[in-house]
Amino acid sequence: MHLRCRIPLASFALDIDATFDAKVTAIFGPSGSGKTTLLDAVAGLRPIESGEIEINGATIFSSARRIHQPARSRGIGYVPQEGALFSHLSVRRNILFGAGRASTAEAARSIELEHVLDILEIGSLLNRPVTQLSGGEAQRVALARAILSKPRLLLLDEPLAALDIGLKERILPYLARVRDEFHIPMIYVTHNLTEVLTLANWVLMIRQGKLVAQGVPKEALRSTSAMAELPDEQFENVLTATLVESDAAAGRSQVRLASGVELFIPYSPRPANSPCQVRVSADDILISTQRPVGISATNVLPGTIRRIESVAGETMLTVFAGEEFFVGLTSPAVARLGLRENLPVFLIIKARSFRLL
Amino acid sequence: MAIFSFDTWQVTIFSLVVGLAATLLILPFGIALAYLFARNEWPLKTLLETFLLLPLVMPPVSTGLILLKIFGRRSPLGRWLYDRGVEIVFNWKGVLIAMAVMSFPLLFRSVRTSFAEVNPRLEQIAATLGASPPRIFFVVTIPLAYRGIVAGALLAFSRALGEFGATILLAGNIPGKTQTLSLAIYNFVQLGKDTEAYTLLGITVALAFLFVWSSEWLLRSGTKA
Numbered sequence: 001m002h003l004r005c006r007i008p009l010a011s012f013a014l015d016i017d018a019t020f021d022a023k024v025t026a027i028f029g030p031s032g033s034g035k036t037t038l039l040d041a042v043a044g045l046r047p048i049e050s051g052e053i054e055i056n057g058a059t060i061f062s063s064a065r066r067i068h069q070p071a072r073s074r075g076i077g078y079v080p081q082e083g084a085l086f087s088h089l090s091v092r093r094n095i096l097f098g099a100g101r102a103s104t105a106e107a108a109r110s111i112e113l114e115h116v117l118d119i120l121e122i123g124s125l126l127n128r129p130v131t132q133l134s135g136g137e138a139q140r141v142a143l144a145r146a147i148l149s150k151p152r153l154l155l156l157d158e159p160l161a162a163l164d165i166g167l168k169e170r171i172l173p174y175l176a177r178v179r180d181e182f183h184i185p186m187i188y189v190t191h192n193l194t195e196v197l198t199l200a201n202w203v204l205m206i207r208q209g210k211l212v213a214q215g216v217p218k219e220a221l222r223s224t225s226a227m228a229e230l231p232d233e234q235f236e237n238v239l240t241a242t243l244v245e246s247d248a249a250a251g252r253s254q255v256r257l258a259s260g261v262e263l264f265i266p267y268s269p270r271p272a273n274s275p276c277q278v279r280v281s282a283d284d285i286l287i288s289t290q291r292p293v294g295i296s297a298t299n300v301l302p303g304t305i306r307r308i309e310s311v312a313g314e315t316m317l318t319v320f321a322g323e324e325f326f327v328g329l330t331s332p333a334v335a336r337l338g339l340r341e342n343l344p345v346f347l348i349i350k351a352r353s354f355r356l357l
Numbered sequence: 358m359a360i361f362s363f364d365t366w367q368v369t370i371f372s373l374v375v376g377l378a379a380t381l382l383i384l385p386f387g388i389a390l391a392y393l394f395a396r397n398e399w400p401l402k403t404l405l406e407t408f409l410l411l412p413l414v415m416p417p418v419s420t421g422l423i424l425l426k427i428f429g430r431r432s433p434l435g436r437w438l439y440d441r442g443v444e445i446v447f448n449w450k451g452v453l454i455a456m457a458v459m460s461f462p463l464l465f466r467s468v469r470t471s472f473a474e475v476n477p478r479l480e481q482i483a484a485t486l487g488a489s490p491p492r493i494f495f496v497v498t499i500p501l502a503y504r505g506i507v508a509g510a511l512l513a514f515s516r517a518l519g520e521f522g523a524t525i526l527l528a529g530n531i532p533g534k535t536q537t538l539s540l541a542i543y544n545f546v547q548l549g550k551d552t553e554a555y556t557l558l559g560i561t562v563a564l565a566f567l568f569v570w571s572s573e574w575l576l577r578s579g580t581k582a
Binding site for chain 1: 487
């Protein structure tokens, strides 16, 4: 997808020029940086002063060539922040509102109602009035409505922002399932780092309407300039893994990362060999310069410090232990332990510090 | 017109039928204009809006006089209509037009407010789902604004039933031909026929109560949902 657009806003101009081709592209930036405006422009809901939008080789907007496809024929599904369900229609009629549209995308033709209801677990809500849905249910219904319109691109505008933390944790896996089950490229707007690291394959970081960085999330977000943009965010390690075995009695499961490193995580009833993602906050990893003995934590990984970066008294270590792990430390701790690049260290992570997506 | 020969019930039925016809007549225009005003900005919008709302604040008799000048046989429009066998003045059609013009601002205001309360985001999302503008209007906007539309229509209807000043100038007060409830009450009081006047008074109070109450109930049930 190629996206170039200039839109003057009240206090700054949104000016983006990016080309990307990822399953999920996150647009990441603080509130008021123009993220929603950008989505609206892509969907055709907002005029663009100048620019060009191209999806899979098809130009849907070009100021130079005077192409301006209206929103209704762009074939772009949009899940706005507030869900925007039609309150006078039942869940069923909401979900089927756009289902009659003929699709342009090859992969989208295979989208079946039953499958969508199954993936989002909303089959039992079909006959309910929309006014009786909880926040998490409403978001899943809005997502189903957009998916069933068989779009060639799905836009998600902070779909989790309005939900409380517990609910976010429960809805996030649904988004991952949508990403994995339906072959619809997504643009995902968020100001939450965990969501970017969990869902996205590519990230565009924007601030004040300008693109400040882009790339594979782990790398783009690690850069010092990017870290300066998010001083208050908790940096998380998101790892792709396969479940090896689970022991209900011991209350833990074992997963294997792509590199072969095995980790203990809290118990999960999922079957062995199922793919999953595990997360651990950079602040929940301890560093030791010697192999620790007599500790309760079950995950001890030998590794080497690759990089040490400091921003405002906080230090982020990149440690290679089969995979790259980010470890957050205070600067005094770094000085006290004499940490430096290429130093062998041990990572200590409690099983309970991991979360399974 | 023999069917409108005087009788308490016939005055009532005449008023209700012409009032309903006036309401139905202005409904499509009211909805269309209200939507245009609620969703668009253009130069001189406020001026035009003020003009549309004038009958609400102008003395009804003045509005009636303007209508008489427009539809009277000596005006170009009146002449044109008369030549085609359509007579407005001193006729039930005059009652219809007076009621329609006087009720229009109430309908317009109520419907415009209810359109303004419909989140435009919903219409935008409907468009991204492939809906055409007419489908968006009839399947999303109208159903979401229907309470305000029905309440506005009820208000307009009540206003039509209460119409006096403009009607008496344009249509006169001809028993059995152009006499409405309000005109009949005035007539009976003038003639000292108190029993008839109070009977009609009772009917108007009951009708007014019914309409205002249903309109309030509709709007209130809307805010609860």
